[in-house]
Amino acid sequence: MDQSRPTPDAQAIDWVIRQRDPAFDDWDAFTLWLEADTRHAEAYDVAAVADADAADLPAQPVARAVARPSRRIWLAGGAAAAAALVGIVGYGAVDRSPDLVRVATAAGERRTLTLADGSSIALNGDTRIAIDRDRPRFAALEQGEAMFRVVHDPADPFTVTVGGATVVDVGTVFDIVREAGSTRVAVSEGAVVYNPDAQNAHVAAGRQLQADDADATPRITAIVPALVGGWRTGQLVYDGAPLSTVVADIRRGTGTRITLASGLADRPFRGALLTGGDKGRIAGELAALTGLRATRRQDEWHLTRGGP
Amino acid sequence: MTAGDAQGIEAVLLANRDRLVRFLEARGAGDAAEDVFQELWMKLATHPTGPVGQPLSYLYRAANNLMLDRYRSLRQAALRDHAWADPDGAQDRDDAAIAQSPVTSVERTLIAREELARADAAVTALGPRAATCFRRFRLDGISQKAIAAELGISLSTVESDLRKAYGALVELRRQIDAV
Structure with a gap:
């Protein structure tokens, strides 16, 4: 931080930038900074939300020029994805x-x-x-x-x-x-x-x-x-991948376990899923996009044929 | 819930209770710090973690994330209340029905998408160098030093570009929240 008395927002931004480093461990100094001024916590919240929401930005502006089939459903971005990110990570x-x-x-x-x-x-x-x-x-x-x-x-x-x-x-x-x-x-x-x-x-x-x-x-x-590596920004996009691959990607990216009724593993899937949002939702969205039915069994979801 | 039962990360949590509660207080939980601490305990108990390299740092991050969650849900609730209280919006409709209808997921999707487009535009408007710095840092997780080497610019330029980009996003957040 420089000498010119940065605003609470500017200081909060510096903390957010430093904390992006996985090795950051200066939590005591961060606590002291929060305690130093009652405005600091609020400034930090705003900066941290801005940072979390930025996870959904396209990697390069050019990526938006890539044709996205209109049938694909893009699920709630910012808020939902960040809600997942701010869980226990x-x-x-x-x-x-x-x-x-x-x-x-x-x-x-x-x-x-x-x-x-x-x-x-x-x-x-x-x-x-x-x-x-x-x-x-x-x-x-x-x-x-x-x-x-x-x-x-x-x-x-x-x-x-x-x-x-x-x-x-x-x-x-x-x-x-x-x-x-x-x-x-x-x-x-x-x-x-x-x-x-x-x-x-x-x-x-x-x-x-x-x-x-x-x-x-x-x-x-x-x-x-x-679309390669789309999982880094929480986007899983498929054009005919077998459902077994899709559920494996979801489990890796979100921890949500989805099992498939027999005969469904090889069924091709076309569409886009966001790995943000609460855990149960991605199973529901996958069911909606495939016309399958999702039922919950304790910690996992099961997809079967048959209407809702 | 005693220290004797606790293992691994939960033992670290208990051993550092005072520090973490103090952190939660300062982080905005105030009097609710103890409650949030309990919530943290519950989350750790119900979502077992694998081995963790720096357990205390991990706990601070988890506590910090929990506070961000709280902030988000409080803000959402405030925005909702604000929308319901809006007399213009309620004029031609049944107030009670509006009060009961939650913001639909379709609306939320549209709002989130629009906010994302505005954030993207704000970053792009900083110019190619600053936008690239920010995207490499935030989306690709590249260190500031590596970005400086990659783009052939000084570390302090990367630093100032990142501050600019975050500044623009914070500004945008404040505009959105002020509506």
Whole structure:
């Protein structure tokens, strides 16, 4: 803070900016600041709400130019999403062994790691990743989903190991999901090479590779690059993904468990969901968009055929 | 609910009760700080967390988020009361019916969408550099230092761009709340 007696709003903004760092722990000083002036708490509330609502902003203004099918229903943004964000959120566990740093997030929790070279890895919920301090251009995704924004260096490509395979960057931005014996790699900018020593599959921007452990031949399909990693801003957008994938994404991103009646797992889903809002709502919205019926069983929701 | 039963994060919560209650008081809970503390306890008990790296910091964040939740619901209620009390809006309709009809989710969706568009416009209006700084920081979670390196600008420029962007969003929030 500078010498010119910043206003309570300006001071509150500085606190909000500092607290965005997951390592922030100066809560005693923050308490003292709140106690110093009765206007501080209110100024902080306004700044913190502005910050929470900003989570729903489009990543780049250009993203809005991407065609969004009009049939998609965009659910309440700001308030609802922030309500979820301001629930109990955690900053995951960090397990430091000598060289390997292992980071884990709980379902419904998100976290971004920034590496020494400026590359960043955004972790979705229920995700485990290991990075090696001696190898800054390496990460091992053990489970869950991560979006990689890699500073590209042709002489020293960034490498991710996942499910026994290796993904090598030939560009910059890609998202990897590892779940239930299957790996998906979606590329939004640049390109990656999947298993250069085996299948050597080149995945360009706008493409997604899916490799099942049981099947040696990965499949490559087209995707909308701007939607890759949409989970970071709480948006899940699908164009024909199987419902089993949708409910897995919801569980990872929000912690809400949804089970499917038999025969529904492969049913294709088209539409958009926001992971904000209260936990039960996303199940209800998914039911409404699919014409299925959602019933609650203790902590989880069950989707079945049949009207409301 | 005794310290003997508590494990892990709940033990940390109990051990730091006084600090957290003091924080909640200052954070705006005032006399209700004890109640909010109980609420925090309940949330932790009903939403078990995985292992947490810095438990005390985690608890402060959870307490802080809880207060933000409270602030939001109080504000929503105030806005609703305000809308119901509006004589112009009630003129041609049955007052009781209006008082009973909650703001529909469709209306809320529209309001949220409009607010989001205004926030996006406010950030964009700062110019490409400041807007990029803000989006990289807030949406992509990139550190200020990394943004400075990426854009080839000084750390203090990043800092001042972020302050500007947050300032614009706070200004917008105040305008929306003042309606």
